[in-house]
Amino acid sequence: MVARIESEGVGSPTHEKAITDALNTIDGVQEVSIENEAIHVTYDPLQTTEKRIEESIHASGHSVTSAETETETPRLVTAPGLAAARAPAACD
Numbered sequence: 001m002v003a004r005i006e007s008e009g010v011g012s013p014t015h016e017k018a019i020t021d022a023l024n025t026i027d028g029v030q031e032v033s034i035e036n037e038a039i040h041v042t043y044d045p046l047q048t049t050e051k052r053i054e055e056s057i058h059a060s061g062h063s064v065t066s067a068e069t070e071t072e073t074p075r076l077v078t079a080p081g082l083a084a085a086r087a088p089a090a091c092d
Contacts, residue, residue: 009062022060
């Protein structure tokens with residue numbers, strides 16, 4: 001999952017480093033990047049939560065102004081001819 005979080009500290013290299021360092025200490029956080037004035041945190045939802053990520057930002061001395069989570073839902077992929085392969089054979 002990816003959380004997109006806006007915080008007052010984004011835009012200042014010193015504040016961004018403090019936020020990034022705090023987030024990287026959380027088990028389950030896989031990647032932290034700061035782009036387009038937002039913090040993007042890729043994390044394993046089995047190990048941590050968006051709430052814990054936000055709490056870590058607060059603990060680093062910064063407020064969260066908005067947050068949203070983007071989920072990647074697996075899509076069913078079928079190969080061409082798969083349905084035909086599953087169809088029962090015709091009997092003579």
